[in-house]
Amino acid sequence: MIDSSSMSQDAGSDGSQMPASPEATSDFGMAAVQHFREVLEQARAAAGDQRKGLLILTHRGPDPDAIGACEGVRHLCSESFGLEAQVATVGRIHRAENLAMVRALGLEFSTYDDIAPEEYFGAVLVDTQPRFGHTFLPEDIELLAVFDHHVPPAAEDDDGGPEIAHLDVRLGIGATASIIYEYLRDAGCNWNRTVATALFCGIRYDTADLSRNSSSLDEEAYYSTFREADRGLITQINHPPLPRVYYSELTYALSEARQYGALVLCLLGTISHPEFVAEMADFFLRMNGCAWVVVGGAVEEDGQYVLSLRTDYAFGNAYPLMERVLEGHGSFGGHGHIAGARISLADMGESSINSVERGLRSRALAILGAADGDSLLPEGRPLADTP
16 A cells, blocks of 8 residues: 555645655555556466456546546556456446536446446556545456545544455545556557547546645656647537536525635525536535535435535634534545545435434534624524615
C-alpha cells in the first residue's frame, strides 16, 4: 500500500494546494505501476485458461472522476499489459454532465447482471473502497487492486476484510483520475483523445478546475490531459441539455431549503436519483453568506437516504462535519471540502424518512448552534426571504 500519512488530507483553508504526492515506490518495493502489473499477471497465470478477463469496478452511479479513472485503468491494462479488461457499473447514471460524458466519449460499460464470474481472474476497484456504502462487489471474483483518494471508512466491527494485493489510496490527491494518469505516464502508455478527455473531465470536476483539494500531481495531470483532449467534447460535456424534470426538482429544492446562519440545510424527502443531492449541495454553496451545506433525500431504488455535505475554504473540512451530522448512522466518506453518506432505511414510508431527517436536522443545527452561541431560529429562513 502507498503510505499517504505524510500528505495533507485537504486543501488549506485559504485554497492553497496540497503538497505533491511522494514517489509511489517505497511500500511496494518497486514502481507502483510495475507492482500493479505483476499482481495482475500473477493472478492471471494462476487462474487458468477459462478466467481470462479483468473486471474494473467503481461505486454506484459513477461520477466523472470514477468514469475517467475507470477508462484510464481499462486503457492501461489493455494497451500496456495486454489483458482483456472490461468496465462494469451498478446503478443508473442520472446527472446530465455524467450522462453527456459517457455518450460524447462513446464509453461502453457492462452491468452487474452481465457479469459471469467464471470469466474473470480478478477485479480492480476505482474511486472507492470495499467498505463504502455505495460500493457493491460481485461474488466469486477476487479483488486484486484498489485506487482511491477518499478517507477510508472506519473498520470497528471486523478486521477490515481480506488483504488487497495492490492498495493505492492517497488522501492528498484531488482526483483518482490523477493517480491513474501517473500510472499511464510511468508505464509509457500512449493514450488517445477519448482517454485523455475522460481523465481530464474526472480531474476538472473533482478539483473544480484545480480550485479545491488539488496537489501538484493533479495540476500536472490536468494540463497534460487537456493538451491531448477533445475540446469540443469537453464543451458538450460541460453544458449538456437538461430535462424538464430537472427544473421541477430544482424548484422544489429551492422551496425546501432553509438558511441557518452560515448553514443551508435542504432535506427533500423522496428524490428521483442520488446524484441530485450532490448537485444541489454544489449549487447552494455558491450562495453569498453560505459556509456549509447539507442536502439529503431518500432514493427508493436504493432503499437508502443519501446525504451530501459541502464546505467553503474558510469553514473547514467536510469529513469531520459529516461524522458529527451522522453520529454513527450510516456510512460515509469524503475528502477536503466534500463528503457524502448513505443511511439504510427500514422502508420508504413517510414516517421512516421523516425520522431520519429529524435526526439529521437536529444534529446539524446542534453543530452550528455550538459555533454561533445557539442564537438560531429553529425554523430557519427560506432562501426567497430577503435579508
